[in-house]
Amino acid sequence: xxxxxxxxxxxxxxxxxxxxxxxxxxxxxxxxxxxxxxxxxxxxxxxxxxxxxxxxxxxxxxxxxxxxxxxxxxxxxxxxxxxxxxxxxxxxxxxxxxxxxxxxxxxxxxxxxxxxxxxxxxxxxxxxxxxxxxxxxxxxxxxxxxxxxxxxxxxxxxxxxxxxxxxxxxxxxxxxxxxxxxxxxxxxxxxxxxxxxxxxxxxxxxxxxxxxxxxxxxxxxxxxxxxxxxxxxxxxxxxxxxxxxxxxxxxxxxxxxxxxxxxxxxxxxxxxxxxxxxxxxxxxxxxxxxxxxxxxxxxxxx
Amino acid sequence: xxxxxxxxxxxxxxxxxxxxxxxxxxxxxxxxxxxxxxxxxxxxxxxxxxxxxxxxxxxxxxxxxxxxxxxxxxxxxxxxxxxxxxxxxxxxxxxxxxxxxxxxxxxxxxxxxxxxxxxxxxxxxxxxxxxxxxxxxxxxxxxxxxxxxxxxxxxxxxxxxxxxxxxxxxxxxxxxxxxxxxxxxxxxxxxxxxxxxxxxxxxxxxxxxxxxxxxxxxxxxxxxxxxxxxxxxxxxxxxxxxxxxxxxxxxxxxxxxxxxxxxxxxxxxxxxxxxxxxxxxxxxxxxxxxxxxxxxxxxxxxxxxxxxxxxxxxxxxxxxxxxxxxxxxxxxxxxxxxxxxxxxxxxxxxxxxxxxxxxxxxxxxxxxxxxxxxxxxxxxxxxxxxxxxxxxxxxxxxxxxxxxxxxxxxxxxxxxxxxxxxxxxxxxxxxxxxxxxxxxxxxxxxxxxxxxxxxxxxxxxxxxxxxxxxxxxxxxxxxxxxxxxxxxxxxxxxxxxxxxxxxxxxxxxxxxxxxxxxxxxxxxxxxxxxxxxxxxxxxxxxxxxxxxxxxxxxxxxxxxxxxxxxxxxxxxxx
Numbered sequence: 001x002x003x004x005x006x007x008x009x010x011x012x013x014x015x016x017x018x019x020x021x022x023x024x025x026x027x028x029x030x031x032x033x034x035x036x037x038x039x040x041x042x043x044x045x046x047x048x049x050x051x052x053x054x055x056x057x058x059x060x061x062x063x064x065x066x067x068x069x070x071x072x073x074x075x076x077x078x079x080x081x082x083x084x085x086x087x088x089x090x091x092x093x094x095x096x097x098x099x100x101x102x103x104x105x106x107x108x109x110x111x112x113x114x115x116x117x118x119x120x121x122x123x124x125x126x127x128x129x130x131x132x133x134x135x136x137x138x139x140x141x142x143x144x145x146x147x148x149x150x151x152x153x154x155x156x157x158x159x160x161x162x163x164x165x166x167x168x169x170x171x172x173x174x175x176x177x178x179x180x181x182x183x184x185x186x187x188x189x190x191x192x193x194x195x196x197x198x199x200x201x202x203x204x205x206x207x208x209x210x211x212x213x214x215x216x217x218x219x220x221x222x223x224x225x226x227x228x229x230x231x232x233x234x235x236x237x238x239x240x241x242x243x244x245x246x247x248x249x250x251x252x253x254x255x256x257x258x259x260x261x262x263x264x265x266x267x268x269x270x271x272x273x274x275x276x277x278x279x280x281x282x283x284x285x286x287x288x289x290x291x292x293x294x295x296x297x298x299x300x301x302x
Numbered sequence: 303x304x305x306x307x308x309x310x311x312x313x314x315x316x317x318x319x320x321x322x323x324x325x326x327x328x329x330x331x332x333x334x335x336x337x338x339x340x341x342x343x344x345x346x347x348x349x350x351x352x353x354x355x356x357x358x359x360x361x362x363x364x365x366x367x368x369x370x371x372x373x374x375x376x377x378x379x380x381x382x383x384x385x386x387x388x389x390x391x392x393x394x395x396x397x398x399x400x401x402x403x404x405x406x407x408x409x410x411x412x413x414x415x416x417x418x419x420x421x422x423x424x425x426x427x428x429x430x431x432x433x434x435x436x437x438x439x440x441x442x443x444x445x446x447x448x449x450x451x452x453x454x455x456x457x458x459x460x461x462x463x464x465x466x467x468x469x470x471x472x473x474x475x476x477x478x479x480x481x482x483x484x485x486x487x488x489x490x491x492x493x494x495x496x497x498x499x500x501x502x503x504x505x506x507x508x509x510x511x512x513x514x515x516x517x518x519x520x521x522x523x524x525x526x527x528x529x530x531x532x533x534x535x536x537x538x539x540x541x542x543x544x545x546x547x548x549x550x551x552x553x554x555x556x557x558x559x560x561x562x563x564x565x566x567x568x569x570x571x572x573x574x575x576x577x578x579x580x581x582x583x584x585x586x587x588x589x590x591x592x593x594x595x596x597x598x599x600x601x602x603x604x605x606x607x608x609x610x611x612x613x614x615x616x617x618x619x620x621x622x623x624x625x626x627x628x629x630x631x632x633x634x635x636x637x638x639x640x641x642x643x644x645x646x647x648x649x650x651x652x653x654x655x656x657x658x659x660x661x662x663x664x665x666x667x668x669x670x671x672x673x674x675x676x677x678x679x680x681x682x683x684x685x686x687x688x689x690x691x692x693x694x695x696x697x698x699x700x701x702x703x704x705x706x707x708x709x710x711x712x713x714x715x716x717x718x719x720x721x722x723x724x725x726x727x728x729x730x731x732x733x734x735x736x737x738x739x740x741x742x743x744x745x746x747x748x749x750x751x752x753x754x755x756x757x758x759x760x761x762x763x764x765x766x767x768x769x770x771x772x773x774x775x776x777x778x779x780x781x782x783x784x785x786x787x788x789x790x791x792x793x794x795x796x797x798x799x800x801x802x803x804x805x806x807x808x809x810x811x812x813x814x815x816x817x818x819x820x821x822x823x824x825x826x827x828x829x830x831x832x833x834x835x836x837x838x839x840x841x842x843x844x845x846x847x848x849x850x851x852x853x854x855x856x857x858x859x860x861x862x863x864x865x866x867x868x869x870x871x872x873x874x875x876x
Contacts, residue, residue, distance in 0.1 A: 053414075085409050089316075
């Protein structure tokens with residue numbers, strides 16, 4: 001199974017609102033896939049359709065090779081789902097909650113549970129309702145990691161967590177994911193945190209998927225370019241691979257979306273002869289913003 | 303299967319405080335009578351049997367009236383509160399359990415647990431079956447055993463009650479849980495109501511042909527219970543999906559209070575008349591007599607110079623009926639009223655409207671079976687006499703509580719008014735139609751020289767159906783009550799449709815009807831006595847007619863109206 005998640009023309013409408021539109025997405029097995037997008041982009045709806053919590057209006061989704069609408073306890077025993085919106089039984093203590101979850105999973109690893117309990121620094125005898133938000137998320141994460149799911153789905157896991165807690169959480173996921181060949185599917189709009197986790201990235205906005213590729217590929221082809229011209233000149237014809245183009249006096253700024261070492265510098269020199277060229281790699285956050293601006297301006301133009 | 307029990311264990315941990323509260327309430331409900339009755343001096347021993355059967359409220363009412371009328375009424379009315387608290391606790395538990403593992407909410411944690419919805423639902427249902435569905439009857443059984451009631455007495459009644467409840471719950475659950483369309487649900491509920499009606503109306507009850515009112519009452523009860531369950535289940539289903547807790551619990555509260563009104567007649571104020579031991583009014587808490595079987599014990603009662611009988615009568619479940627010397631019980635059976643009297647030194651006597659001269663104990667079962675105990679045991683301060691049987695009626699007749707005023711004070715004078723006033727009939731089971739008139743015709747000497755007072759009485763038809771092979775029968779019933787003397791006479795006459803011959807019953811006073819005339823003679827202590835001309839007006843001067851009307855088995859109350867009556871009698875005083 002190359003792709004642990006596959007969707008084909010997946011759509012979901014809520015009345016007249018189109019939450020997800022024609023989503024075709026493949027998540028390779030073993031990857032840490034980050035689905036990025038602003039609030040209301042359709043990330044959570046996509047995940048709910050994948051988890052069979054919400055039926056799709058049209059299209060299909062396959063998770064672990066099974067139609068998402070036919071997911072059975074067998075598949076759910078291999079899926080871990082962590083979302084901030086999940087309501088835990090608050091009257092239970094952490095230990096009671098883990099004790100409750102354990103019998104449902106034949107592959108529950110009690111040793112791993114103990115290890116994670118220590119690493120996450122969770123108080124086992126404290127009731128869930130008395131835990132902080134971050135601790136609740138870690139409790140939920142622990143309860144899903146302990147049975148070593150083949151697919152770990154994280155829906156907005158960083159929402160509401162303070163920086164320290166975010167760091168703890170990411171570290172926890174990274175530590176655990178390094179223990180086995182797990183696939184992690186994470187949706188978030190907290191790009192910096194995701195960048196530390198993900199090796200694949202998908203960007204969704206207004207229900208549409210704009211790209212899906214490896215983070216490495218994305219960072220290889222996106223560059224922030226600054227060119228200092230020698231003299232004022234009219235704005236040249238902007239190539240389609242440029243985005244976020246701006247001029248300030250002699251300074252020209254742009255984002256190259258298909259950067260190729262050497263060739264790109266040559267083309268900049270052709271367009272701005274004699275200019276001083278500075279090419280910088282871009283963090284995921286900047287890439288995301290550049291793409292978001294482009295797609296939104298395109299939408300506005302349409 | 304182990305997952306189901308695992309979920310049940312989890313749910314038990316969740317609601318054990320509520321369960322413990324509810325169980326404590328059950329235990330308290332069973333034990334309070336014990337404490338209550340032990341705290342009251344002179345508690346008759348049979349009360350401890352009654353408490354778990356009749357319920358605390360009814361039992362304490364009876365105790366209060368018979369033993370100590372100063373006992374507080376509050377405790378007597380705790381029964382409905384126990385019921386109400388129990389229903390609320392169960393509803394809250396149900397809501398908590400459903401909400402926590404609600405399948406209609408995508409945020410619920412269990413949604414992604416590797417367990418099927420079927421197992422989850424099975425776990426919930428099993429939880430209710432184990433901890434609520436079985437516990438409550440078990441608690442009732444334990445209480446009955448604790449109070450020494452043999453299983454044979456209450457098993458049949460309990461079984462019927464459980465089956466009825468299960469029938470209603472299942473009938474309500476199917477449309478509310480399985481059907482998606484609101485129209486389908488409404489149609490299903492209506493269909494089930496029709497089905498219940500079919501069962502009720504087409505049962506093989508021997509008297510069903512002539513007991514439409516009784517069946518109406520049963521049908522009404524069943525429909526109320528079914529609709530109450532339907533509402534609760536529908537509400538829980540809505541709450542399961544939408545989890546609008548405030549709205550749901552507000553609606554549930556309203557429904558429960560409404561159900562209390564509709565089903566349990568609570569919290570309507572209950573009338574508790576003052577009780578005196580020698581004379582006065584009795585608050586009647588009639589109980590359904592399912593069956594009377596045999597004499598359980600016959601023990602000498604030296605205090606009353608007689609024999610106390612304990613009869614097994616299954617009253618709304620089971621209740622040993624103890625009839626001590628000087629006590630009487632009046633049954634309203636499907637065969638008509640039956641008076642069971644234990645007169646000192648006279649053993650048991652039975653008075654019935656049947657055309658059977660002597661009713662013995664064996665036939666008493668047939669008479670009282672499937673009937674209703676109208677009057678509770680009554681102890682006379684004067685064992686030799688048989689004081690009044692006065693019936694008090696529900697609060698809708700408040701003015702009738704007091705002894706009716708006499709229209710005329712004869713003061714022992716001979717008058718010339720010969721007419722009993724027309725008495726309006728209260729509709730009820732068995733009473734079909736008609737009015738009555740009783741006219742004094744005069745006196746004449748009997749064969750033995752006794753004085754016979756003659757009345758003309760137009761018929762009052764009380765129509766009862768017996769077995770289907772038996773034609774409907776009519777009878778005339780009334781009580782003559784002499785308050786001053788503390789004496790009471792139950793006068794009855796009988797006529798079957800196939801035999802116009804009226805037969806006198808063996809009673810204190812006997813009214814023999816021949817054609818349109820009623821002969822009034824006096825039978826006391828087994829000996830025929832006659833009214834002397836002086837006695838008749840004296841006795842009748844303080845007497846009044848107590849009309850009886852009978853209503854169906856509804857809410858365990860029998861309205862019995864007491865109408866004012868004038869007894870102007872013309873007597874030859876020579």
